[in-house]
Each structure stands twice: as structure tokens, then as C-alpha cells.
Amino acid sequence: MTHILIVDDDKNILELLHYQLKDAGYQVSQAKDGIEALDILRLKRFHLAVVDVMMPYMDGFALTKEIREKYDIPVILLTSKNQIEDKEQGYLSGTDDYLVKPFEAKELLFRMKALLRRYDKNQGVESVISIGHTTVNKKSYEVHINDRTILLPLKEFELLYFFISNPMQAFTRDQLIQHIWGMDYEGDERTVDVHVKRLRERFSKLTDDFQIKTVRGVGYLLEVKK
Missing domain, CATH: 3.40.50.2300 (Response regulator)
Structure with missing residues (x-):
């Protein structure tokens, strides 16, 4: 709606x-x-x-x-x-x-x-992105896994959408803050860690389509499962 x-x-x-x-x-x-x-x-x-x-x-x-x-x-x-x-x-x-x-x-x-x-x-055709059985819809801000619909807090959704739009690419915490929270964000990098942790907790039991992995010394990467 x-x-x-x-x-x-x-x-x-x-x-x-x-x-x-x-x-x-x-x-x-x-x-x-x-x-x-x-x-x-x-x-x-x-x-x-x-x-x-x-x-x-x-x-x-x-x-x-x-x-x-x-x-x-x-x-x-x-x-x-x-x-x-x-x-x-x-x-x-x-x-x-x-x-x-x-x-x-x-x-x-x-x-x-x-x-x-x-x-x-x-919004363009890329507003809906799919990986396996997981679909992320930026028009409705919904995540669909098979027949299930998941609604996320705004920043969690934007972070997930960014990761899925750029699979198998590592990003530093600072890069993620700039893309999701903006240049004027006054918080620290722990915000990224908290949001990644929440996404992992939400989706680890729901799908094997992807996994957000920690890249030591860099940041995070979304790995697509084959």
C-alpha cells in the first residue's frame, strides 16, 4: 500500500x-x-x-x-x-x-x-532483484522467500538490497556507511556490524541462497550460494 x-x-x-x-x-x-x-x-x-x-x-x-x-x-x-x-x-x-x-x-x-x-x-527494472528463491523488491520494500514475505526496518532493507545488488564484492564498513547512512552520518562503524548481525540472524534459518561473510581486514561480502 x-x-x-x-x-x-x-x-x-x-x-x-x-x-x-x-x-x-x-x-x-x-x-x-x-x-x-x-x-x-x-x-x-x-x-x-x-x-x-x-x-x-x-x-x-x-x-x-x-x-x-x-x-x-x-x-x-x-x-x-x-x-x-x-x-x-x-x-x-x-x-x-x-x-x-x-x-x-x-x-x-x-x-x-x-x-x-x-x-x-x-525506479527502473533493477528495483526487483532475485537470488535463487529470494526476491528483494525496492518498490514495496519487501523481501520474498518462496511464499513468505519479510518486512525489514528501513536501514536493514537498504543494506540487504545493496549487498544483493553487488554480490561477491567486498565493502569496507566506511563504504557501507556512505552508501546506506550517508556522508553526514555521525555514528561509528559498529552500526554496520549491528545491522549485519541482525540480517544474519533473520535469514540464516530462512534461506541458503546467500550468506553475508566477514572479510578479515576489509569488511563484508555477500556470497551467493550455488
Whole structure:
């Protein structure tokens, strides 16, 4: 199911959009400001964000920049202003679309569907990768092994997808941090060890298709079983 994040400090707008989007068949999460939105984005996989411009703590422009740097999802900015300077700032921050309040719910839905189609097409054929009986689907963020579906925390999924996209290739912990957590990550390399351990524990009893091996003095490698 398509998961939408709506971010607005106006409780009435949150409730209205939540009802309308759920009625249109979307799964919806809410945040009342940019800080809360980033916390939610770290925990769940979203397909699109609808973001208000004027919010406390972190405005919509700043939040959009953060989303654009860390997540590959479309953003629609909502604003009560219709000045060209505000639109310019919105697009400079990386928004995909811009909607001025008040607006019709149908118009928001039309714009959302257009953006979701565009992003879905841009995912490419490599969004689904298979090794043996294991299939990793980056569109749905699901792992399928035979008839079983496994849902992983976001970073575990991204790490597994990266490994399976690059089988039999060794990566240092620093390389994995850069690819999965980004250049600005302030944690240490033990994060990689923890996530690899969790993946091993999850899949060692589920499949013999692959194994994440430790390469002494280097880092990790995903070995494909024949």
C-alpha cells in the first residue's frame, strides 16, 4: 500500500487530509512539524510527503531539503502564500510540486498520483532483484522467500538490497556507511556490524541462497550460494 506522510502544524488540516487520503486508499502518517517528520521518516518507508511551509522549529523549505538529501521520494509543498519568491524558494529547496492554500482535495490527489507515477517509472527494472528463491523488491520494500514475505526496518532493507545488488564484492564498513547512512552520518562503524548481525540472524534459518561473510581486514561480502 502507498504510504503518505503529511506534515502540518494545523491540526484541522492534518485531520482533513488524513481522512481524504485514507478514503482514497492511501496509508497515512502525520507529523506536526519538521522535527517530528524526520523522526517518523527514519522509522518507516514512505512513497510521498505533503509538507506545509509555515511550521515551528523547522519550516517546510528546510524539511524538504532534508528529505531530498536522504530519501528518494517526491514532495508537495503546501503554502498560504502565492508569491513568486515563495515558489522559487520552494523549488530551490527541492520540492517536486507546489500547492497554494486553500486548495481542492481532488487537485492534491491528482498531483500526488502524477508524481507517484513519475517516481515509479524512474525506479527502473533493477528495483526487483532475485537470488535463487529470494526476491528483494525496492518498490514495496519487501523481501520474498518462496511464499513468505519479510518486512525489514528501513536501514536493514537498504543494506540487504545493496549487498544483493553487488554480490561477491567486498565493502569496507566506511563504504557501507556512505552508501546506506550517508556522508553526514555521525555514528561509528559498529552500526554496520549491528545491522549485519541482525540480517544474519533473520535469514540464516530462512534461506541458503546467500550468506553475508566477514572479510578479515576489509569488511563484508555477500556470497551467493550455488
